[in-house]
Amino acid sequence: MDASVKAxxxxxxxxxxxxxxxxxxxxxxxxxxxIILRESGDSSFMKQQRKRDAVVNDRIAGMKRKLxxxxxxxxxxxxxxxxxxxxxxxxxxx
Numbered sequence: 001m002d003a004s005v006k007a008x009x010x011x012x013x014x015x016x017x018x019x020x021x022x023x024x025x026x027x028x029x030x031x032x033x034x035i036i037l038r039e040s041g042d043s044s045f046m047k048q049q050r051k052r053d054a055v056v057n058d059r060i061a062g063m064k065r066k067l068x069x070x071x072x073x074x075x076x077x078x079x080x081x082x083x084x085x086x087x088x089x090x091x092x093x094x
Contacts, residue, residue, distance in 0.1 A: 024032075040046055 037046070
């Protein structure tokens with residue numbers, strides 16, 4: 001990913017403006033967000049926000065891992081259930 005694109009996407013995630021100010025109609029928000037991030041990137045607010053975002057990202061990754069493990073376990077269990085039903089069905093036919 002291009003560094004400027006990554007910076008602007010990060011900026012958009014960190015910098016939230018409720019509405020455009022007077023005279024800002026039609027201006028590229030990603031550029032404005034990137035400028036704001038560049039100028040205030042070393043502020044204590046931005047540092048704290050990055051730490052919070054990292055914690056949230058770690059929690060999301062953990063939840064995704066758990067979901068994947070549960071899905072795998074459910075598929076394994078579900079496959080066994082289907083296999084048993086198949087066997088019972090073939091015995092009943094047979």
